[in-house]
Amino acid sequence: MTQIVSFVxxxxxxxxxxxxxxxxxxxxxxxxxxxxxxxGCGQGECGACTVIIDGRPVNACLYPAPEADGTTITxxxxxxxxxxxxxxxxxxxxxxxGIQCGYCTPGMxxxxxxxxxxxxxxxxxxxxxxxxxxxxxCTGYVQIIESVKWAAExxxxxx
Amino acid sequence: MTPEAYYKxxxxxxxxxxxxxxxxxxxxxxxxDLMVLMRAGICRPSALISLRHIEPxxxxxxxxxxxxxxxxxxxxxxxxxxxxxxYPLLTAAARRLGSPQVRSVATVGGNLANAxxxxxxxxxxxxxGARIRLxxxxxxxEIPLDQFFVGPKTTCLFSQELVTEIILDEDARGTHGxxxxxxxxxxxxxxxxxxxxxxxxxxxxxxxxxxxxxxxxVPLRLPEVERVLLNHPLDDDRISQASTAAxxxxxxxxxxxxxxxxxxxxxxxxxxxxxxxxxTESR
Numbered sequence: 001m002t003q004i005v006s007f008v009x010x011x012x013x014x015x016x017x018x019x020x021x022x023x024x025x026x027x028x029x030x031x032x033x034x035x036x037x038x039x040g041c042g043q044g045e046c047g048a049c050t051v052i053i054d055g056r057p058v059n060a061c062l063y064p065a066p067e068a069d070g071t072t073i074t075x076x077x078x079x080x081x082x083x084x085x086x087x088x089x090x091x092x093x094x095x096x097x098g099i100q101c102g103y104c105t106p107g108m109x110x111x112x113x114x115x116x117x118x119x120x121x122x123x124x125x126x127x128x129x130x131x132x133x134x135x136x137x138c139t140g141y142v143q144i145i146e147s148v149k150w151a152a153e154x155x156x157x158x159x
Numbered sequence: 160m161t162p163e164a165y166y167k168x169x170x171x172x173x174x175x176x177x178x179x180x181x182x183x184x185x186x187x188x189x190x191x192d193l194m195v196l197m198r199a200g201i202c203r204p205s206a207l208i209s210l211r212h213i214e215p216x217x218x219x220x221x222x223x224x225x226x227x228x229x230x231x232x233x234x235x236x237x238x239x240x241x242x243x244x245x246y247p248l249l250t251a252a253a254r255r256l257g258s259p260q261v262r263s264v265a266t267v268g269g270n271l272a273n274a275x276x277x278x279x280x281x282x283x284x285x286x287x288g289a290r291i292r293l294x295x296x297x298x299x300x301e302i303p304l305d306q307f308f309v310g311p312k313t314t315c316l317f318s319q320e321l322v323t324e325i326i327l328d329e330d331a332r333g334t335h336g337x338x339x340x341x342x343x344x345x346x347x348x349x350x351x352x353x354x355x356x357x358x359x360x361x362x363x364x365x366x367x368x369x370x371x372x373x374x375x376x377v378p379l380r381l382p383e384v385e386r387v388l389l390n391h392p393l394d395d396d397r398i399s400q401a402s403t404a405a406x407x408x409x410x411x412x413x414x415x416x417x418x419x420x421x422x423x424x425x426x427x428x429x430x431x432x433x434x435x436x437x438x439t440e441s442r
Binding site: 057 | 161162163164165167187190191194195197198206207209211234257258259260261263264344345346
């Protein structure tokens with residue numbers, strides 16, 4: 001029994017059919033063609049598919065697609081700045097070498113955004129906790145933590 | 160078989176009616192376990208009945224008696240200032256449940272009803288002496304949480320029954336609570352975990368409850384250890400006895416995460432550490 005789900009994706013309203021067994025990531029990467037969100041383990045362990053739903057970080061591989069109805073969702077595609085520039089968090093990962101193969105990066109960046117939206121001035125321990133659900137197999141964790149600190153500093157300067 | 164429908168009832172009555180119509184359907188709470196099990200083909204519900212849109216299941220009231228709606232998300236529990244103030248033991252356990260992404264959607268009721276022996280909130284709630292309220296089309300009942308778990312992934316819930324809320328009768332301010340968990344990495348499932356709650360007066364435990372995770376078929380209360388400690392001075396000798404009793408009481412297995420021997424050893428160490436901590440706190 002397919003149902004139509006409506007939600008706000010990266011600021012724009014979308015409507016898409018969802019099957020009962022589908023997950024949010026199936027909608028994003030399938031009919032919505034938003035392939036920035038990656039599927040890694042498909043079991044909620046690696047965090048590659050992290051998106052922000054109503055202000056909280058969520059694994060899109062564990063989220064039932066029918067429950068997307070009525071929510072507000074941000075994916076990596078929604079993070080860019082003006083004129084196709086990178087957002088501050090994205091730039092931080094580039095500047096600090098927080099990206100190697102890039103597969104974990106959209107999830108890392110969304111977890112970073114969810115963290116910094118709530119805690120603009122996190123301690124290193126809070127950063128590590130905030131990213132505890134995101135795995136990087138190139139093991140660039142030191143640079144990733146540096147990226148978050150870099151982004152936090154600049155976002156604070158901005159505001 | 161994949162689920163042929165996804166229902167979003169707004170009331171318990173509606174949810175029960177759907178379950179009556181679809182006996183092979185599953186109730187789904189946060190879904191952080193069920194979604195994985197369905198994808199792996201381990202669970203094959205004919206339909207899904209979501210509990211997310213049933214408002215009363217989301218209510219959280221803190222007072223002389225605290226009621227935690229079963230659909231309270233773990234992140235919401237953590238953000239509730241009064242829960243942290245009154246039940247820091249519960250907050251400590253909830254903070255160690257999964258990753259931020261999982262805590263955003265996983266629910267307290269789901270963590271219990273899933274009946275995993277390693278459930279972090281279950282261990283803390285057992286030590287806090289929680290009761291749970293269950294509802295079915297035939298009515299409601301309340302049971303102590305330590306009667307809820309029957310075996311791995313098995314509870315005493317009837318097929319049409321649901322956990323609706325978790326009840327804490329005592330305000331835990333002025334008492335001691337310790338939660339210790341060892342996982343391979345921070346967000347991992349516990350290799351072993353321990354929760355201890357105690358009311359200490361003049362160096363003795365007037366009331367004490369211990370519970371352990373990942374060391375038996377269900378989240379375990381440790382009454383043998385409680386008996387060793389109740390109304391005795393908390394000296395080094397007593398702490399050693401309690402630690403030994405804990406090692407003897409638990410029934411761990413060897414699996415992918417740890418060996419039985421290692422788990423047994425962990426629990427002994429945890430009991431010792433937890434008791435030393437409350438000794439220091441109550442001095």
